[in-house]
Amino acid sequence: MAVSTSFIAGRLFDAKHLVLASSDLDEVVEGCSRMLRPHDLAMRGRRAKLAARLHHLPIGPISLNRLRYGGDVTVVPELSEEGNFLVTLPVRGSAQFRYGSAVAEVTPGHGTIVGPYREFRLDIDGAFDQILLRLDRRRVEVACANLLGLDKATPVHFDLALRGFPAFWHKLLEAAASLSMFSEALAHPKMLVRLEELIIESLLMAQPNNFSGPIAAANGAAPSAQVRKAMDYMREHIADAVSLGQVARHCGLSLRSLQAGFQRDLGTSPSRWLRAQRLDRVHAILLSSEPGSVAVTDVALQCGFFHLGDFSARFKQRFGEKPSVVLAKRRS
CATH class of the missing domain: 1.10.10.60 (Homeodomain-like)
Structure with a gap:
């Protein structure tokens, strides 16, 4: 995780992405609340000072952010029906995150993911520097329902501490940072939506959550006729930013079932095909x-x-x- 985090941090350090540089408490709270999530901020220690810097990179429906407060602070985000998920990838320093009853020590190589459903508190030291991936709550819930072939989206509760992710997930985040450099990519919004779906789907499959069991269990191989239907659909939409979740839903399958059917019939995954x-x-x-x-x-x-x-x-x-x-x- 550290190499990928450093790569993204370098991309976000560009001056054109800097949206906040302030030592004023109210200004820092207002700026970070607008870009990330509404919250209260308190300094720890009588002589504590702020030297906050926030870089913000919107990429279609997601955003990547780099934030350091430059002082010892406690952050308490507000709960909101229109909340979001925040994936924290530490660059340096340390912090302690509390989300509901879970507690995680956050240092480089040991990130977290917090949702919008439970009380949340962050105790951050002055050297803590972090990359934050912001994901819309409802889009995560819909992606999870699509993975399982369900019509109704419900809350997704991830474990607080991130597990080690495969290189594929790191590549997706690198791609998100890289896309900001290409004006051609911004002219294809469906591409950015597809990137978001890939990030969310891989997060749902790699990070333990309350649907990990059903996601793992939904692996019965699709009938060959459904595999052919999926192939036809992907050929028809080969130039579109179609997600595998969309393909599975079109065929009335779970994503795992679609993957198992491709492996049986073609010896490969639908994404590789x-x-x-x-x-x-x-x-x-x-x-x-x-x-x-x-x-x-x-x-x-x-x-x-x-x-x-x-x-x-x-x-x-x-x-x-x-x-x-x-x-x-x-x-x-």
Whole structure:
């Protein structure tokens, strides 16, 4: 987690993302409440001072933030029906988080996730520096219902302390930070929604929560006819930012059931199958395009790729040459 956190922190340290730099208590509370969650803030110690800095990077429906208070503080967020989930990835320093009856010591490599449902208190030291991923409560609840093929969304309660996440999840957060650098990506809002869905779905499957049992149990393999239906649906929407949750819901399946059916019939996962189809589509477009009519970045984004470095590597792995080389062949 530490390498990925440092990467994101570097991206968010840019001056253009700085939205708050203040030692005034009221100004800090107002600014952080607006960007993150309404809360009360109290200094700890008679001589305590603030030197707060907040960087904010909105990426479609999610946001990445870097926050340090620069002083020993206690934060007590408000409970709200329109609340959110906050995933904390520490960069340096230490803090103690209390959420309901759970307590976690927060240091680099040991993050947390808190929801909007229970009382919450943070005791933070002056050196504590953190990356905060903000996720909308209702979108998390809907994503969980979609994973299970349920019509009704209900509260999701994660364990407070984050478990170690697979590299895939770190790649998603790196992609979120990287996308802010590409104006082309911001012109494709569905891409950003798809990125959010991937982050939430991977969080639901990796981090223990009150639906971990049902999510793990919903793994009966889909019938072959439903697998073919899913393949047809993904082909029809290959240029769209369609999520696997949407595919499963279209076929009346849980996500785990869809994955098991693909593994049985095709020996691969639906995400890998879809990625291969998208790579083939990009390859075909690059080969057939008129000289100067397309850019590799635009074609990749239009075909569902938002981590452009990963796209280039996978393209070369599949076709033996870089996408730019394929496009140049067409021009020669």
